[in-house]
Amino acid sequence: MPDLTQSRTISTYSLQWNRYRILRPEEDRATFRNRTGLTGADLAGSLVLDGGCGMGRYVRVAAEAGARVVGIDLSEAVQAARDLNADLPIVGLLRADLFRLPLLEGTFDHIYSLGVLDHTPDPRRAFLSLARRLKPGGRIAIWVYQKERPALEVIIEAHRAISTRLPVSVLETLSRWSAPIGGLKRRLMNSPNRLIARSGVALNVLTIGVSMHPDPEVRVCDTLDWYAPKYASRHTFEEVSSWFREAGLVDIEDLSARQTYYHKGQGNGINLAGRRPEA
Structure with missing residues (x-):
């Protein structure tokens, strides 16, 4: 059972993603490429985890590039994700809590979590939970809100x-x-x-x-x-990069340094990627 402190999160995203099926393929692909740094060549044949998939639009982007994708979400948004990806047999979707992931550690080639960790009670702990699911050589990319002036x-x-x-x-x-x-x-x-x-x-x-x-x-x-969400934390580059170091990740990269936004006003974010060292 999810933590009762996350009931507001569940109700918000259950409503949002089941009512608003905002699939915008061209924009979704551009945003995914910007915020994960992953290309079709990176994704083809890989095992990918979407940590907080919502309605599953980025699950679809990754799967259409040839990845086998597992998408998880705390809310009933997984139903919208199932509907959206029903024609893709290489997609698995489950309702799960980032703090209690029913997934083996050391499993995934790629993990991404875009605009999700900052809506949890403890973004650092949620990140560390995801990072443990990386296999040696695996890579994780995240995007969270940036702290403002x-x-x-x-x-x-x-x-x-x-x-x-x-x-x-x-x-x-x-x-x-x-x-x-x-x-x-x-x-x-x-x-x-x-x-x-x-x-x-x-x-x-x-x-x-x-x-x-x-x-x-x-x-x-x-x-x-x-x-609407109860939790919407904002972070600094130094704070988020410290999570990567704590997880033992290397090759930490600031993905925001070379992004081109699909449209003006997409918001400020801390967007980092890192890799688990080879065994």
Whole structure:
């Protein structure tokens, strides 16, 4: 049974991923490539673990490249993932807790966890649990929220102090209502007029969690993802890289250093990869 402290996480992502089937193949492939650093050649024939698969869009990307993929999620999102990947026989999906993984250690060639660890009660411990499932020579890539400057952190925490006390169903409605604000922010910030662009930046600070994704449906989903979960921690590069060293990983790489975003406003993150030494 999952930890009762994660009940909010379960309800949030069970609703989110079963209601919003936001499969965007071209964007999903670009984001996967950016945030894992994995190519088709890396994936072909490998055994891969998706640590927090949600609706399974990245499971599908990896499987279509020829990997055998195991996807796990704490929530009922695994049902959406099963629906999405029903035509791929090399995919296995199960509902499981990152802290109590029913998987053998030293098994996987590749592990990735994108925007998941920061929604757990203890991101470091969740990471170490995943890293133990790497086989010698195996590689893990993660993406978590980046810690913002102090003034912005105060605004974020003030917003979430309110939002995390509201029912998820109410936040979903508010996320829908706020979608036009995200579109407005995007238009203002892309204006060639400096004054208008700066007004967009100011609006973005005041509504920091409202997504600016070009697709309105994704905007709703991303905004809900920001405001609803009980846990949404933000981290520094030094902190996250220390997890990799603690796990005994080598060849630690900052994947964000050479990324090109699919669209403007995808958010700041700490995106690292590392490898377990060969036996």
